[in-house]
Amino acid sequence: MPLEKLAATVLCAATLTIGAAPAWAQQPAPKANVAILATGGTIASRGANSLALTDYGQSVGLQPVAIQALVTAVPEIQKFANITGEQLFNVGSSKLSIDNWLALAKRTNALLATKEVDGVVITHGTDTLEETAYFLNLVVKTHKPVVLVGSMRPSTGMSADGPLNLVNAVALAASPAARGRGVMVSMNDVISSAFGVMKTNTTNAATFKSPDGGELGYMxxxxxxFIASPAKRHTLDSEFDIGPLQSLPRVDINYTTLGSDGVLIDAAVAAGARGIVNAGTGHANMPHATMASLVTAQQKGVAIVTGSRVMTGIVTPTSEFTKAGFASAMMHSPQKARILLMLALTKTNDPKEIQRIFNEY
Known part of the structure; x- marks a missing residue:
């Protein structure tokens, strides 16, 4: 072999020796650390048999599944992350309280402030899952993934959706691609933003949809x-701080129908409501009697936000409501408008400032 070729061969071999390790010798990337916070709901419920899909849980005397049993039942989640679990409470989401919200949010913030936790998954009942997700989206201070997950069928049900939903939620919370997208909901292979998602069917597994804003992506x-990112302010970009809060201002929702009067509005004011969201017809329209009671409430210092009982669409400010000192809910459903108004009232009672908040969040 000519000397030049021999030298080139030796140099090439040396390069292979001191360069990157071959594929078989490379170490896998370390798994993320994901904390699961359990709050209860259908995903942790048992039915009397595999066909008991709507009659289950504590209402029929069957105790819920604890977090450790839930994690053990789905060992596939260990493929995506190192798992820790905490049982904060174990109740159906229709029974949750504002105190539960504050405890959940503060615990989530505490966990994500540490270097040991890369993401949080929250198991939750579906009845109010969209409300909890939106509340956390406004008060959690992190770019790390926070994912809410539930199920529409109990753990004992035929074709139970909980196990795969939980695997997907953990995989999502462990993914670097999920950072900075706000609080998300992972259900039925769909990734939804806390801002846009809503429960649209009482029992169907494909109940969670985002009819106006669209989905963030798919599992x-x-x-x-991912196919989108949320445009509204959230998490670290939010101005709301629950650290010092022990409670939230009372805000009630008035649901408008043909012939409605102001009796329920007057009762809310008497009960101490600091804000009222009116779920009007169409583009926030309402009967004269309803309007009269809202005007009276506003004059007493109660913040009024006009929304709509219609599932989709935007409620922009109108001159009639602006002159009365009302703010408009924009694209917030009545239940999410209530959450945003509660937090807004921790900072201001000025209708113009409240409108700014509804525009930005």
Whole structure:
């Protein structure tokens, strides 16, 4: 072999020796650390048999599944992350309270402030899952993923959706691609933003949809594929701080129907409501009697936000309501407008400032 070729061969071999390790010798990337906070709900419920899909849980005398049993039942989650679990409470989400919200949010913030936790998954009942997700979206201070997950069928049900939903939620919370997207909901292979998601069907597994804003992405083979990011302010960009709060101002919702009067509005004011969201017809329209009671409430210092009982669409300010000192809910459903108004009232009672908040969040 010519000397030049021999030298080139030796140099090439040396390069292979001191360069990157071959694929078989490379170490896998370390798994993320994901904390699961359990709050109860259908995902942790048992039915009397595999066909008991709507009559289950503590209402029929069956105790819920604790977090450790839930994690043990789905060992596949260990593929995506190192798991720790905490049982904060174990109740159906229709029974949760504002105190539960504050405890959940403060614990989530505490966990995510540490270097040991890369993401949080919250198991939750579906009845108020969209409300808890939106509340956390406004008060959690992190870019790390926070994912809410539940199920529409109990753990004992035929074709139970909870196990795969939980695997997908953990995989999503462990993914670096999920950072900075706000609080998310992972259900039925769909990734939704806390801002836009709503429960649209009482029992169907595909109940969670975002009819106006669209989905953030989809889970395929437990891998997230994102197609969008939320444009509204959230998490670290939010101005709201629950650290010093022990409670939230009372805000009630008045549901408008043909012939409604102001009796329920007057009762809310008497009960100490500091804010009222009126779920009007169409573009926030309402009967004269309803309007009269809202005007009286506003004159007493109660903040009024006009929204709509219609599932989709935007409620922009109108001159009639602006002159009365009302703010408009914009694209917030009545239940999410209530959450945002409660937090807004911790900072201001000025209708113009409240409108600014509804525009930005």
């Amino acid at each position: 395929q083979n437990s891998e997230p594929f």
